[in-house]
Amino acid sequence: MDQNQVSVETSDTSLRTENWEPKIVAFLCNWCSYAGADLAGGSRVKYPANVRIIRVPCSARIDPKLVLKGLEKEHVDGVIVSGCHPGDCHYTEGNYYARRRMLMFHRLMEFIGIDSQRIRMSWVSASEGTKWADVVTQVVEDIRALGPLHPRETANARDH
Amino acid sequence: MQEITDRIREEARRLLGEELVDVVIGYQQGWDETIATPCFAVQASQVDRLIFDERCTYNLARYLVGREGYLTSRFRPADEKPRVALVARPAAMRAIVGLIQEHQFKREDVYVLGIVDGTPVGIEPDVQVGQIQEDVAKQQEIRARIEELEALPASERWAWWRQEFTKCIRCYACRQVCPFCYCEECIVDENQPQWIGSSPLPRNNTSWNVIRAFHLVGRCINCGECERVCPVDIPLNLLNAKMAAEVEEVFGYVAGMDAEAVPALATFRVDDTDDFIM
Amino acid sequence: MQARLLPQGKLTELVNALIRDYEVIAPRDERSFARIDSAAEMDLRDEKPAMSLKEFFFPEREVLVSYRLGTSGVTLTEPSPDDAARVIFAARPCDAAALPILDPLFNWDYVDSSYVERRRNTAIVSVACDEPCDTCFCVSLGGSPAGTEGSDLLLTPLGSTYHVQIITERGGELVEQYAGLFEDSDEESERQRAQVEAASRSKIVKEVDIAGLDKTLDFHSPVWETVTQQCIDCGICTFLCPTCHCFDIQDEGSPDAGERVRIWDACTFYGYTKAHAGQPRPTHDRRYRQRIMHKFRYYPENFDRTLCVGCGRCITHCPVSIDLRQVLEAVKE
Numbered sequence: 001m002d003q004n005q006v007s008v009e010t011s012d013t014s015l016r017t018e019n020w021e022p023k024i025v026a027f028l029c030n031w032c033s034y035a036g037a038d039l040a041g042g043s044r045v046k047y048p049a050n051v052r053i054i055r056v057p058c059s060a061r062i063d064p065k066l067v068l069k070g071l072e073k074e075h076v077d078g079v080i081v082s083g084c085h086p087g088d089c090h091y092t093e094g095n096y097y098a099r100r101r102m103l104m105f106h107r108l109m110e111f112i113g114i115d116s117q118r119i120r121m122s123w124v125s126a127s128e129g130t131k132w133a134d135v136v137t138q139v140v141e142d143i144r145a146l147g148p149l150h151p152r153e154t155a156n157a158r159d160h
Numbered sequence: 161m162q163e164i165t166d167r168i169r170e171e172a173r174r175l176l177g178e179e180l181v182d183v184v185i186g187y188q189q190g191w192d193e194t195i196a197t198p199c200f201a202v203q204a205s206q207v208d209r210l211i212f213d214e215r216c217t218y219n220l221a222r223y224l225v226g227r228e229g230y231l232t233s234r235f236r237p238a239d240e241k242p243r244v245a246l247v248a249r250p251a252a253m254r255a256i257v258g259l260i261q262e263h264q265f266k267r268e269d270v271y272v273l274g275i276v277d278g279t280p281v282g283i284e285p286d287v288q289v290g291q292i293q294e295d296v297a298k299q300q301e302i303r304a305r306i307e308e309l310e311a312l313p314a315s316e317r318w319a320w321w322r323q324e325f326t327k328c329i330r331c332y333a334c335r336q337v338c339p340f341c342y343c344e345e346c347i348v349d350e351n352q353p354q355w356i357g358s359s360p361l362p363r364n365n366t367s368w369n370v371i372r373a374f375h376l377v378g379r380c381i382n383c384g385e386c387e388r389v390c391p392v393d394i395p396l397n398l399l400n401a402k403m404a405a406e407v408e409e410v411f412g413y414v415a416g417m418d419a420e421a422v423p424a425l426a427t428f429r430v431d432d433t434d435d436f437i438m
Numbered sequence: 439m440q441a442r443l444l445p446q447g448k449l450t451e452l453v454n455a456l457i458r459d460y461e462v463i464a465p466r467d468e469r470s471f472a473r474i475d476s477a478a479e480m481d482l483r484d485e486k487p488a489m490s491l492k493e494f495f496f497p498e499r500e501v502l503v504s505y506r507l508g509t510s511g512v513t514l515t516e517p518s519p520d521d522a523a524r525v526i527f528a529a530r531p532c533d534a535a536a537l538p539i540l541d542p543l544f545n546w547d548y549v550d551s552s553y554v555e556r557r558r559n560t561a562i563v564s565v566a567c568d569e570p571c572d573t574c575f576c577v578s579l580g581g582s583p584a585g586t587e588g589s590d591l592l593l594t595p596l597g598s599t600y601h602v603q604i605i606t607e608r609g610g611e612l613v614e615q616y617a618g619l620f621e622d623s624d625e626e627s628e629r630q631r632a633q634v635e636a637a638s639r640s641k642i643v644k645e646v647d648i649a650g651l652d653k654t655l656d657f658h659s660p661v662w663e664t665v666t667q668q669c670i671d672c673g674i675c676t677f678l679c680p681t682c683h684c685f686d687i688q689d690e691g692s693p694d695a696g697e698r699v700r701i702w703d704a705c706t707f708y709g710y711t712k713a714h715a716g717q718p719r720p721t722h723d724r725r726y727r728q729r730i731m732h733k734f735r736y737y738p739e740n741f742d743r744t745l746c747v748g749c750g751r752c753i754t755h756c757p758v759s760i761d762l763r764q765v766l767e768a769v770k771e
Contacts, residue, residue: 069355072367103410105374107406110314111310190759227708235721331704393469
């Protein structure tokens with residue numbers, strides 16, 4: 001491999017390699033969504049293993065810099081941001097701010113030409129383990145259809 | 161235009177002569193007759209440097225804020241804040257409105273020598289020193305270019321923006337000239353962790369320009385300075401104008417119109433749309 | 439070596455011939471020089487590109503070393519040497535003159551081998567300016583719109599033909615390589631060349647006298663505070679300057695694999711020289727002073743050359759139209 005080559009981003013689906021699996025980074029709010037994901041695990045609900053979870057105190061913590069940083073990573077194809085349902089935020093209002101922010105971020109991504117289907121938001125409560133599993137399943141399928149965001153390196157790259 | 165110049169000088173002479181302000185920030189002759197440059201007059205004897213005409217387009221509000229801003233400087237005790245008069249075009253006045261909304265200073269901290277053009281502005285100048293024509297053609301051109309881009313399929317749009325961002329040399333002139341980029345530690349300079357790579361790779365440049373555009377959503381007053389100063393001609397203001405239109409459409413908010421209002425992304429409604437949320 | 443002439447019509451042929459044998463870099467648009475694949479891509483407008491030639495010797499991003507963590511430990515790989523043979527065509531005399539000014543720096547206490555390699559492998563064919571801009575002041579720095587320093591060949595437009603001055607051995611070899619395209623020069627052409635240069639020089643509207651500045655520029659002058667007020671602390675003057683060379687070194691990647699890179703930096707940025715112990719230049723008057731002192735006093739102290747070629751890009755592209763010539767006049771007092 002040419003050491004001088006730097007990864008180039010593209011949404012070209014022809015870059016799909018045979019054993020490509022979508023990789024999603026998910027930012028989950030501690031009080032609702034993370035607990036919900038935990039419940040899914042504890043209940044042994046089956047859902048795709050393509051997601052990597054990062055816990056944040058509240059969906060309002062999400063600055064687009066986190067989402068962009070996630071997408072910049074060479075192996076990441078999509079991002080999920082998940083918080084408490086409106087009215088149920090542990091900090092009362094955080095998810096309302098997050099909602100406005102993420103909507104505007106979607107619009108900006110669309111204008112740039114990056115498919116906003118790669119950046120998803122969901123409301124998942126602490127008791128909604130199955131919903132979390134459904135969200136991940138859906139997003140993984142949507143992104144599988146979109147293809148990789150970055151070209152993949154050869155299969156022996158350490159992947160975690 | 162000469163009357164505006166005369167009026168500005170008259171006001172400045174009075175303000176400085178009677179020691180009502182410490183500095184008048186305006187424009188002066190640049191290195192030739194087609195160029196102006198910012199002027200910082202501190203004595204009545206310097207007032208004749210001040211000019212105003214078509215070449216005086218810079219948004220001077222940026223000198224009020226930031227680490228070394230006249231009204232927010234870290235290097236001066238808060239009770240020694242200078243009293244500032246500012247020659248303000250409509251965009252600068254809208255910037256002042258936004259900065260007041262964001263608690264950077266109070267309305268009474270700046271004496272506005274305002275130039276109006278018929279477009280709405282959220283403050284009254286302390287003295288109206290002149291009137292100019294609104295640049296209608298420019299606004300139309302921006303709208304047309306946005307529509308052109310929106311008509312393209314997403315992959316072509318991305319390819320186009322990608323090519324533009326590849327040109328970026330990370331000089332940060334867009335940031336430095338913007339009245340709303342007053343953060344003392346810009347996100348791009350944070351390196352623990354490094355949110356945005358500093359090197360001018362296309363992916364780093366994309367992150368930088370996208371983040372800057374995002375951090376201006378609901379704040380930018382579309383003075384167009386960022387696009388004017390970019391040495392490699394990236395059409396930065398298209399991003400800001402587009403997002404301003406989105407904010408108006410979705411939240412009914414326009415920046416620079418009301419110094420009492422809370423900026424769109426600093427507030428919410430319980431019934432904001434959930435359409436895009438799973 | 440005897441000067442030559444290149445008929446106007448043969449210019450394209452020469453450039454395309456060079457492209458067959460070398461990597462050719464030429465002005466592509468008002469923004470920058472770039473590698474071209476055909477003479478048709480060349481843009482020979484009067485205004486020089488915003489970016490200078492320094493990126494071809496001192497790139498804006500340069501990998502110093504890459505690392506990869508494998509099962510048996512860390513592998514470090516140095517980048518492959520950049521030894522392509524290049525010709526920069528239609529360089530400006532001011533940009534070419536910047537390179538001999540930078541050479542002693544990149545060959546100083548640390549020898550920058552990739553800079554040296556690129557200098558060795560790159561020939562520079564300059565075209566004299568017959569329409570200097572309002573902001574050009576190369577003559578104040580000992581240069582000229584038809585200056586030869588740093589170039590291997592200098593082409594001066596004479597209407598239907600170009601006068602070709604052979605400045606170095608490498609220039610001579612290039613001319614020999616494409617000898618069929620050139621004609622011998624004559625007295626009349628020599629005379630015309632001198633005339634074009636004189637006419638160009640006279641078009642420079644504003645000069646500045648920097649004689650003695652390398653000894654007299656005063657760090658303690660109170661003028662620094664007032665003369666720097668307009669500066670907004672961006673990096674345009676630094677990045678566009680053919681002689682500025684400050685840089686930062688960063689690591690990019692993940693714990694598994696990545697690169698250590700050198701990138702351009704600017705002493706005008708607040709973050710520059712910010713150290714754990716503090717920031718010695720917290721206000722922009724100090725940073726701007728540093729920039730001017732470095733160019734006009736410290737660099738001459740170290741290397742006997744002024745770190746400026748008078749290209750005027752800093753004046754043309756400054757967002758608030760600060761004029762370096764005016765600043766120098768003000769601090770001289």
